[in-house]
Amino acid sequence: MKARQVSVFVENQPGRLVAMLEALQTRNIDIRALSVADNADFGIVRMILSDTRLGADVLREAGFTVKETTVLQKDMPDRPGGLLETVARPLSEAGINLEYFYAFLDPAPGKATIVIKVADPERAERVLGP
Amino acid sequence: MIWSPKYETMPRKDLERLQLERLKAQVARLNEKVPFYRQAFLDKGITPASIRSLADVARLPFTAKHDFRDNYPFGLLAVPHDEVVRIHASSGTTGKPVVAPYTSGDIEMWTEVMARTLTSAGMSKMDIMQNAYGYGLFTGGLGFHYGGERVGAAVIPTSTGNTKRQLMLIQDLGTTVITCTPNYALIIAETALEIGLDLKSTRLRLGVLGAEPWSERMRAEIEAKLPIKAIDIYGLTEIVGPGVSVECPHQCGMHIFEDHFLAEIVDPRTGEQLPYGEKGELVLTTLTKEALPVIRFRTKDITSLDPSPCKCGRTLVRMSKVTGRTDDMLIVRGINVFPSQIESVLLEVEGVEPHYQIIVDREHHLDELEIWVEVSEAVFSDEMRKLESLEKRVRKELESVLGISPRIKLVEPKSLARTEGKAKRVIDRREL
Numbered sequence A: 001m002k003a004r005q006v007s008v009f010v011e012n013q014p015g016r017l018v019a020m021l022e023a024l025q026t027r028n029i030d031i032r033a034l035s036v037a038d039n040a041d042f043g044i045v046r047m048i049l050s051d052t053r054l055g056a057d058v059l060r061e062a063g064f065t066v067k068e069t070t071v072l073q074k075d076m077p078d079r080p081g082g083l084l085e086t087v088a089r090p091l092s093e094a095g096i097n098l099e100y101f102y103a104f105l106d107p108a109p110g111k112a113t114i115v116i117k118v119a120d121p122e123r124a125e126r127v128l129g130p
Numbered sequence B: 001m002i003w004s005p006k007y008e009t010m011p012r013k014d015l016e017r018l019q020l021e022r023l024k025a026q027v028a029r030l031n032e033k034v035p036f037y038r039q040a041f042l043d044k045g046i047t048p049a050s051i052r053s054l055a056d057v058a059r060l061p062f063t064a065k066h067d068f069r070d071n072y073p074f075g076l077l078a079v080p081h082d083e084v085v086r087i088h089a090s091s092g093t094t095g096k097p098v099v100a101p102y103t104s105g106d107i108e109m110w111t112e113v114m115a116r117t118l119t120s121a122g123m124s125k126m127d128i129m130q131n132a133y134g135y136g137l138f139t140g141g142l143g144f145h146y147g148g149e150r151v152g153a154a155v156i157p158t159s160t161g162n163t164k165r166q167l168m169l170i171q172d173l174g175t176t177v178i179t180c181t182p183n184y185a186l187i188i189a190e191t192a193l194e195i196g197l198d199l200k201s202t203r204l205r206l207g208v209l210g211a212e213p214w215s216e217r218m219r220a221e222i223e224a225k226l227p228i229k230a231i232d233i234y235g236l237t238e239i240v241g242p243g244v245s246v247e248c249p250h251q252c253g254m255h256i257f258e259d260h261f262l263a264e265i266v267d268p269r270t271g272e273q274l275p276y277g278e279k280g281e282l283v284l285t286t287l288t289k290e291a292l293p294v295i296r297f298r299t300k301d302i303t304s305l306d307p308s309p310c311k312c313g314r315t316l317v318r319m320s321k322v323t324g325r326t327d328d329m330l331i332v333r334g335i336n337v338f339p340s341q342i343e344s345v346l347l348e349v350e351g352v353e354p355h356y357q358i359i360v361d362r363e364h365h366l367d368e369l370e371i372w373v374e375v376s377e378a379v380f381s382d383e384m385r386k387l388e389s390l391e392k393r394v395r396k397e398l399e400s401v402l403g404i405s406p407r408i409k410l411v412e413p414k415s416l417a418r419t420e421g422k423a424k425r426v427i428d429r430r431e432l
């Protein structure tokens, strides 16, 4: 299923992550999933938020550079081979390249969720099923 | 429109005759009144009578910025103190400021060249001019103020800063002309965006911008973000303040008011005069200043002169946009680098905001050039490789222009210092 993700440009500097998290906290926005890609100078923080629209606005107000993007969110079984069989192999067989992905465990036991960024989300959704 | 057709469209032969007459008088007066110049003339073997043609200006001594410092505060004054009616001073990047006294005749001349400047930019008595140049010792504020009033426009003396109030006045008073530094024009545009004001809904139509070098690309940026035609002006405290030269509506270089200021281009290293069209250091001689006449002032500004006829009808020589300063010039690993070159490249790489900072450091006896570039929302991507390819693109572009490979660091928007006056683009951390 498609989901909206909020990405934030964060300089690698003391206090920037705190400032970002505080901005979300003040408006009671929950982070459902999070991943960070970084290099020596900056990081890209990617998040699935309880309220995408409000979250993005709050972060912009706090002076951050923010982008909203469409990603795929796919449930999968939390067991050996789960990621491989449910996501990685079907996409690979369909010739779909992953830009990036990150996964998290669901509160429900035995379940996990993966967030996937691909160039063509429509096609990937057809390959993976709902 | 031309404020003073008699002088601004004078046949060049007549203009040159007038310049020579005024130059002779100036040299004679300085020889008599200012010991510094008397000595400098003596050293060069010059007597007032030996100035016979305009070409003789090349024999006159130069005046450098340090001569103002060495003669601080009134050593170069050419009139009795009681004739001074105003004193301005430049910021003075090192040590004492440059002190610029004016007689009432100087104020009159300055007002006149500023009236010409604003008329050339396209302003008339019908306009409402919001003057966001700093008032005070800086010549920008009062120079524009007097010129605006002389033209007959309604002048709003906001001075610089308090941008939200500036925007309120633009809306409420129906401001048509904004006068400020190009950087401040961008701050105004950014602030308007922040508070959700569409500047196109205001009556703003013209900007008269200067007091710091800016590129054609920056002009495009300003004209895209503000509903104005952006006119470039030039001036400096040592000569008169703003009012030395200005673009006409054809925006093809700035016409120098040559009946008051004699312009030359010299090779910055040798001091040799260069012909029209060649790039070099602008050297200015005041022809009518009373309190502080200056002979052959080394401006350190790099430009070139074009005397060919202009479509506007002015016969005055045009100087090209200042592309750099001889003292702004960075030498990095033996290579000359002008911040303006870096600015042009950044603005050409699509989407990169014109806010940047140049940092020069020395690591293990090797100069390192680092450029901090603000990432706008337009170029930000959630994919690392896209941001890294942006860095690479900027680096490669700069490398091809400068011949050295700088380190590029992407930083958050608005994280670089915004100044309301001159932007400090370069931080040189080298200890030489």
Ligand SMILES: [Zn+2]
Pocket (backbone or CB within 6 Å): B248, B249, B250, B255, B310, B311, B312, B313, B314
């Ligand atoms: Zn012209």
